[in-house]
Amino acid sequence: MISIQAIWDDTLAFIRREQALLVPVALATIGVSSLVIQLIQNNIASMSKTWLPLVFVAGLLAIIVDIVGQLAVTALALRSHLSVREALAIGAQRMWVMVAATLLVALVFGLLLVPLTASIMGQLRMVNGMPDFGSIHPDGGVALWGLVVLLSSFWANLRLTTLAPMIVDRKIGVIDALKGAFQQNKGLVWKLLLTFGLMFVVFMVLSVAVGITLGTAFVLLGKAINSPSTGQMLVALVTAVLGTAYRVVMVVFIAKLYQRLVGGSELEQIFG
Numbered sequence: 001m002i003s004i005q006a007i008w009d010d011t012l013a014f015i016r017r018e019q020a021l022l023v024p025v026a027l028a029t030i031g032v033s034s035l036v037i038q039l040i041q042n043n044i045a046s047m048s049k050t051w052l053p054l055v056f057v058a059g060l061l062a063i064i065v066d067i068v069g070q071l072a073v074t075a076l077a078l079r080s081h082l083s084v085r086e087a088l089a090i091g092a093q094r095m096w097v098m099v100a101a102t103l104l105v106a107l108v109f110g111l112l113l114v115p116l117t118a119s120i121m122g123q124l125r126m127v128n129g130m131p132d133f134g135s136i137h138p139d140g141g142v143a144l145w146g147l148v149v150l151l152s153s154f155w156a157n158l159r160l161t162t163l164a165p166m167i168v169d170r171k172i173g174v175i176d177a178l179k180g181a182f183q184q185n186k187g188l189v190w191k192l193l194l195t196f197g198l199m200f201v202v203f204m205v206l207s208v209a210v211g212i213t214l215g216t217a218f219v220l221l222g223k224a225i226n227s228p229s230t231g232q233m234l235v236a237l238v239t240a241v242l243g244t245a246y247r248v249v250m251v252v253f254i255a256k257l258y259q260r261l262v263g264g265s266e267l268e269q270i271f272g
Contacts, residue, residue, distance in 0.1 A: 002188065002260055004195050010256040011249065018080050022073065025084055026248045027241075029069020029091075033062035034247075035240035042232060067095050070251055074168045077255035090168060097167050100174045105160070109153040116146035156182075158189045158196075164251070165258035184261055196250075203246045207239075214238050 015022060040059055047055060072091035076082055082090075119142045163181040166172070172180070185192065218234040 002191070002257070004191055007253060007256045007260055010259075011253045014077055014080065014252055014256065015249070018076060021076055021080075021084055021087075022248060022252075025072050025076065025087060026069060026244050029065050029072065029088075030247050031240055031244040033066035033069065034243045035236060036062040038236040038240055039233075042236060064095065064099075067098055068092050070247070071095060071098060071164060071168050073248055073251045074165050074255045077252045078165060078169055078259065094167050097172075097174055097177060098164060101163060101167070101178055104174060104178070105153075105156065109149060109156075112149045112152075113146060115142050116149075155189060158192050159185045161185050161188075161192055161254055162258040162261065165255045169258070169262075184258075195253075199246075199250065199253075203242075207242055210238065210242060211235075 036058060040055055040062075044052075044055060068088065068091040070091070071094050072084075072087040075087040075090040160178065160181045162184050163177060166181050166184070167177050170177075170180075215235050215238070218238070219232075221234070222230045222232065
C-alpha cells in the first residue's frame with residue numbers, strides 16, 4: 001500500500017536537505033526556460049515576422065533545457081549525493097528518450113483526434129481574415145469521440161506519472177519505459193488525480209495572491225519609471241519563479257513515488 005503522506009514527507013525532507021543543489025539547478029534550467037517561454041508568449045503578437053524564426057529556435061531550446069532540468073532534478077531526488085554536473089549529465093543523456101516517449105504518446109492521441117480535427121477544419125470559416133469559431137458545429141458522435149480521447153489521454157498521463165524517473169533510473173528504450181511506467185502506476189490513478197489536483201489548486205491560489213500583490217506593484221513601478229516593459233519583465237520573472245517552485249515539488253514528489261514503488265533505484269547502486 002502506497003502512502004501519499006509518506007511520499008509527501010520524503011519530498012519535503014529532501015527539498016529541505018538538498019535545497020543548495022536544487023535551487024541553482026532548477027533556476028538555471030526550468031526557471032530560465034519558463035521565463036523565456038513566458039516572455040515569448042507575452043510579446044509574440046507584437047513581434048515582427050522577421051523575428052519569428054529566431055523566436056521559434058529560442059522556444060525550442062527553452063523546451064529542451066526544461067526537459068534536461070526536469071530529468072536532472074529527478075536524478076538528484078533519486079540519488080541525493082550526485083553532484084550538479086553529474087545530474088545535468090544524466091539529464092542530457094536521457095533527454096532524447098524522454099522526448100521520443102512524449103512525442104510517441106502525443107502522436108497516438110493526435111491520430112485518434114483526427115476525426116474531430118477534420119470535422120472542425122471542414123466547418124471553420126474565415127471572416128475578414130479571422131477564424132469564425134461560431135461556425136463550428138461538430139457532429140454529436142464526433143464530439144463525443146473527441147471527449148473520450150481527451151479523457152483517455154488524461155488517464156494515460158496519470159498512468160505514465162513515473163515515466164521520467166524510470167527513464168533516468170534505468171537504461172531502457174522508449175517502448176520499455178512506456179510499458180514499465182504504465183504498469184507501475186496501475187491502481188494509483190485516483191490517488192494521483194486527487195493529489196495532483198490538490199497541489200494544483202494550492203499553487204493557483206498562491207499564484208493569484210502573489211500575482212495580485214507583486215504583479216500590480218511591478219506594473220505600477222514600470223509606469224512610474226516610464227518603462228512598462230520593466231514591469232512586464234518583473235511580472236514574468238515572478239511567474240517563472242513560482243512556476244519553477246511548483247514544478248520542482250512535483251518532480252521530486254514523482255521521483256519519491258517511484259522510489260517507493262521500486263524500493264530504491266539503480267542510481268543508488270551506481271553512485272552509492
